[in-house]
Amino acid sequence: MTQLEENFADIAPPLNRDAALLESTKCLYCHDAPCMIACPTHIDVPSFIKKINTGNLRGSARVILDANPMGHSCARACPVDVLCEGACVLNDRDEEPIKIALLQRYATDYAIEKSLRLFEPGAATGKKVAIIGAGPAGLSCAQDLRRMGHAVTIFDAHPVPGGLNTYGIAEYKMRPPIALAEAKMVIDLGAEIKSGVTVGRDVAFEDLHKEYDAVLVAVGLSGTRKLGIPGEELPGVIDALAFIEHLKTHPYDETPVGRNVVVVGAGNTAIDAVTQAKRLGANAATIVYRRGEEEMPAYEYEFQLAKKDGCAFRFFTVPKRVIGTDRVTGLECVRSQMGPPGADGKPTLVEVPNSTHVVECDMLMRATGQGRNGDFLKSAGITIQSGSVVSTLPNVFVAGDCLSGGAEIVNAAADGKAAAAAINLALGGQPVMSQRDRMIRA
Ligand SMILES: Cc1cc2nc3c(=O)[nH]c(=O)nc-3n(C[C@H](O)[C@H](O)[C@H](O)COP(=O)(O)OP(=O)(O)OC[C@H]3O[C@@H](n4cnc5c(N)ncnc54)[C@H](O)[C@@H]3O)c2cc1C
Ligand code: SF4
Structure with a gap:
C-alpha cells in the first residue's frame, strides 16, 4: 500500500464475524428503542442486531435496506454520534454505545458481497x-x-x-x-x-x-457560494467540492494540492476539504473562519479528526482580499470578535480595527456553503x-x-x-x- 493509499484508508475498518457477534450480544434489544427513534429513517436497530446475533445476515440487511435504501452508505458516513449511537441507552450507564454503524455495515456488506436480491419489483401499475x-x-x-x-x-x-x-x-x-x-x-x-x-x-x-x-x-x-471579495478569480482559488470530486474520480497522485492550503468556511465540507488536502500531502492546511469555535457548523467529531490530522484553525478571521499577481499567494484578513446582540438577539460580529494581516497560501478553497x-x-x-x-x-x-x-x-x-x-x-x-x-x- 502506498503512503497516499494508507492516508485514505477506511477510517472505521469493518468488524469481523467474531467481533460482530460479540457486539450484537451487548445490545439490550430495547422496547421503544431510542436508537430507532433517533434515526431519520427509523431503521429497526434492535431487530437487525438480533438477526446478526442469530446468524441471519440476509434478514438483517433486509430490515436495514427496507427502512433505508442507503443503509449501506449510511453505515459508513452517518453522523451516528448525534443520531442512533448518540441515543443508545448504554450512554446513560457511562458505557460505550453499541457500534450500530459497524454492525449495519457488517450486514449490508454481506448483502452487497453476495449480490443478494433482497426485494422484488411490484406488479406493474402502468404508471x-x-x-x-x-x-x-x-x-x-x-x-x-x-x-x-x-x-x-x-x-x-x-x-x-x-x-x-x-x-x-x-x-x-x-x-x-x-x-x-x-x-x-x-x-x-x-x-x-x-x-x-x-x-x-x-x-x-x-x-x-x-x-x-x-x-x-x-x-x-x-455550487459553492462565492467569497465575494476581490481577487477570487485568481488561479489557485478553487471550489472545495470540485477539489473533492477530482480526488474521488482520479488516482490520488493526480489531484493537485498546494503546499500551503487555506480553506474558507467551517462546515463539514470545509473539514472534509482541509483533512483531505492534508492527507494528500499539503505541508500546512488551515481553516479560516470568521466566527469562533463555538459557532462552527461542523460536527465536533469532524473537528477533532481535522485537528488529529494536523490541520490548523484560524477563528475570528474575516477574509477581505485574495492576494497574488498571476496566482494566489495569500489571503488578506481582519480579526473579528463577538459584539453586542443584534435585532435577532444573537451576538453580532464586529471587526477589530487595525487588525489587517495576510495568511499565506498557494491554494485557497471556498467552502462557504451551497x-x-x-x-x-x-x-x-x-x-x-x-x-x-x-x-x-x-x-x-x-x-x-x-x-x-x-x-x-x-x-x-x-x-x-x-x-x-x-x-x-x-x-x-x-x-x-x-x-x-x-x-x-x-
Ligand atoms: C463534501 C460533502 C461531504 C458530505 N459528507 C457527508 C457525510 O459524511 N455523511 C452524510 O450523511 N452526509 C454527508 N454529506 C451530505 C450528503 O452527501 C447529502 O445530504 C446527500 O448526498 C443529499 O442527497 P441528494 O440526493 O439530495 O443530493 P445529491 O447527492 O447532491 O444528488 C443530486 C444528484 O442530482 C444530479 N443533478 C443535479 N442537477 C441535475 C440536473 N439538472 N439534471 C440531472 N441531474 C441533476 C446530480 O448529478 C446528483 O447526482 C456531505 C455533503 C458534502 C457536500
Ligand atoms: S438503544 Fe442501544 S442497547 Fe437499546 S436497542 Fe438500541 S443499540 Fe441496542
Missing part, C-alpha cells in the same frame, strides 16, 4: 415516474416506487449514479465503488438510468412533466411548500438536499421514501404505512 437526480434521495425514491410496481426512469447529469455518495463523501469514509454497488441494487430492481443527461439542458423539464405521470426533483444543492439549487427550481416553475415533498406543480415532488437546503444522506433517504409514498398516492396507489408509523404502532 411511469421520472426522477431527476440519482443521489441518495432519487435512488431511495426509485427503490420504493419499483417495489410498488411503477416504472421509473432516473436522469442524472453525472456519468455514474450515486450523487454526493459517489462524488462528495470523504474518501476515507466511503469510496465510489461502495456508492455504485448500492446504486446498482436499486437499478437492478428495474429502474432505467439515463446518466450524463442534464435536465434543463439536454432534456426540457416541461417535456418530462408532460411525458411522465409524476416527476421527482432530487437535484441536490447548487444554495438550494434555486435556479433549477425557478426555471422549472417549482415552489417548495414548507418542507413538504409535494411541490406547487401538479404531480411534481421534491426530495433531498434541494428540499432541506442541505442535510445528511439519511435525511435524503427519508425524503426519498416519503416522496415515493406521496407519488404512489397521487397515482392512485394504496397508502403505505411509513416506517415511523410502523415504529409508533409496534
